[in-house]
Amino acid sequence: MIGVIWDDRFLNISFSHPMIRDIAKARIRKFRELLEGIKDEILFIKPEPAKEEDLLVVHSKEYLRKLKEASNSPYIGFLDEGDTVHYPGMFDDVLLILGGSITAIKFSSFLDFIYVPLGGFHHALPCRAMGFCPINDIAIAAKILSKTRRVAILDVDAHHGNGLQRILYSDEVLKINIFGYDGHFFPGDGKMDEIGEGKGKGLNLNIPLPRGSGDDAFAEALKVTQVLEDFRPDYLLVNAGVDGHKDDSLHFLNLSANSFNYLGQKVRRLQRELNFKVISYGGGGYGESSALCMFEYILGYLGKKDNPEEETMGNAEIVRQEVDEILKTFYSSFVKNHS
Numbered sequence: 001m002i003g004v005i006w007d008d009r010f011l012n013i014s015f016s017h018p019m020i021r022d023i024a025k026a027r028i029r030k031f032r033e034l035l036e037g038i039k040d041e042i043l044f045i046k047p048e049p050a051k052e053e054d055l056l057v058v059h060s061k062e063y064l065r066k067l068k069e070a071s072n073s074p075y076i077g078f079l080d081e082g083d084t085v086h087y088p089g090m091f092d093d094v095l096l097i098l099g100g101s102i103t104a105i106k107f108s109s110f111l112d113f114i115y116v117p118l119g120g121f122h123h124a125l126p127c128r129a130m131g132f133c134p135i136n137d138i139a140i141a142a143k144i145l146s147k148t149r150r151v152a153i154l155d156v157d158a159h160h161g162n163g164l165q166r167i168l169y170s171d172e173v174l175k176i177n178i179f180g181y182d183g184h185f186f187p188g189d190g191k192m193d194e195i196g197e198g199k200g201k202g203l204n205l206n207i208p209l210p211r212g213s214g215d216d217a218f219a220e221a222l223k224v225t226q227v228l229e230d231f232r233p234d235y236l237l238v239n240a241g242v243d244g245h246k247d248d249s250l251h252f253l254n255l256s257a258n259s260f261n262y263l264g265q266k267v268r269r270l271q272r273e274l275n276f277k278v279i280s281y282g283g284g285g286y287g288e289s290s291a292l293c294m295f296e297y298i299l300g301y302l303g304k305k306d307n308p309e310e311e312t313m314g315n316a317e318i319v320r321q322e323v324d325e326i327l328k329t330f331y332s333s334f335v336k337n338h339s
């Protein structure tokens, strides 16, 4: 039995640019419909809205004031330079979204895997919104959990989780980031030599996937998760963004739905071996196939597959070399310091 955080209000929440808000909402609706096919294996959990002070775990008071002001405005506008939308009453939606993470933490004491379909806002920074993300729900969850538990994050998305990296850069939280990168593609962060600092030194692992990377490259990138065997987390937070699918409107990566099924299988296998709790997020996804990819991820975790897409190829050798270098050069500095 797995948990899925669900409230029907999710069907109407999106902070994405107006051009793609309908696509974003349709993906959540379609995903919920797909879950009906496996509903016997799911415990649907209604999120309790978060409290304002939960936001302050990561965000500044000043930014909170700005969010509330924007929410009280009768107009629709942008919180940042033109990506992340605000609309009347959005602050309540923000609290509901964050409540998903906090409710998942509570329920994780008796469920091994909980999925938050509308979550994984990994771009938001302490003082500002960014890339359709008004708050950084996953960073807040990591901060709360890491007070008493050992936490690792696997952030898989077409985009680098720059906010997450920056907020947790010097925390003793393992961060594995797998994302599309060419030096220009949003948000532009994510170089391999960004390895963390202080207590976090050696714990920030960036595995950039070149434009057009296929399922074979993605599988190579996931080999980096072997570091979890050394790190031994109590919790793995997985941002399972699906915007790297080949039909996504971004067209940066060339993954098929097989990659997301494989990701689910991989998370399950690692969990069996290392015995940690998983809280996972829907992340980004801006295409017709996004809901299907989210569903495949869940199926993969459950040891099932329902996907006729052909596997894709591209850049596996480049990514294999990256992972080798990361394991040899960067992560080894952490192992040395902690053994």
Ligand SMILES: [Zn+2]
Binding pocket: 157, 158, 159, 241, 243, 283, 284, 285
């Ligand atoms: Zn993304």
